[in-house]
Amino acid sequence: MRGSLPTVILAGCGYGAIDALRALKGQARVIAINPYPYSVNSGMSTRLLSGRFSLELVRIPLLEHIQANGAQFLPGRVTHIQPEARTLTLESEAGIQTLAYDYLLVNVGRELRPIDGIQHAFTIRPAEQLVAARTWIRQCWQRAAQGDPTPGLLTFVVAGGGCTGTELMGELYDLCREMSAETGIPLAQA
Incomplete structure (x- = not known):
């Protein structure tokens, strides 16, 4: 383990991230990586289509939870994981960087891509x-x-x-x- 406390990286901040942040508070150096400072309540997001809900209503703010639990937030996407070296590659507006970890919690979700040849296609993610x-x-x-x-x-x-x-x-x-x-x-x- 590196340093006095283990480094735990939350790669993606879905539903479990807030509970993980609480559980790890004071037990580890925690780095939370997510493309946005919020998560989306996928159970509510379909209502965006009819206009019943707004983007603000389906977004779960993450920064307040990250900060309240003493973790660090890095906006970006994990593009590679090197398990043998216990490192990962983060791509963000700041560039590409390699981060070391002792423990890695992966919750990056899925990314839907449109099918070639279909016009006017929309995916459900991002919201x-x-x-x-x-x-x-x-x-x-x-x-x-x-x-x-x-x-x-x-x-x-x-x-x-x-x-x-x-x-x-x-x-x-x-x-x-x-x-x-x-x-x-x-x-x-x-």
Whole structure:
């Protein structure tokens, strides 16, 4: 172990990070790495599509928890882990750096990438993508109300039928129902 206290790196700050910070307070030198100073409540984020929730409502602030528990925050992304050397590579606006650790807790989540060839595709992460999808869908309805003849203008697809996909379909339905009332276009045309 390096130094008097072990160095613990939290690579990604999802739901477990706040509990880990509390548990490690005074027991280790803790470095929390996350792209943003917040985490997103994924259970609430689907509501961004219908506009029921705002980005501010689904974000869980991390800095106050990190600071209250005596940890250090480094904004960025872990790009490589070298377990034998007990080091990792951090990429941030400050550049690329290598950090040493005694213990590593990895909670980087998943990153969804659009499929090549699909136009106007939005992912559920980062949450800002759902806000962009809402804006785009509203614009499609407004264009249709102005007589835009583009085929499929009011055709929307949710890829994935798990819990999140099902929730998104409900939020999409609510958004389309709202836009139908706003534009006068029958919901059945979507």
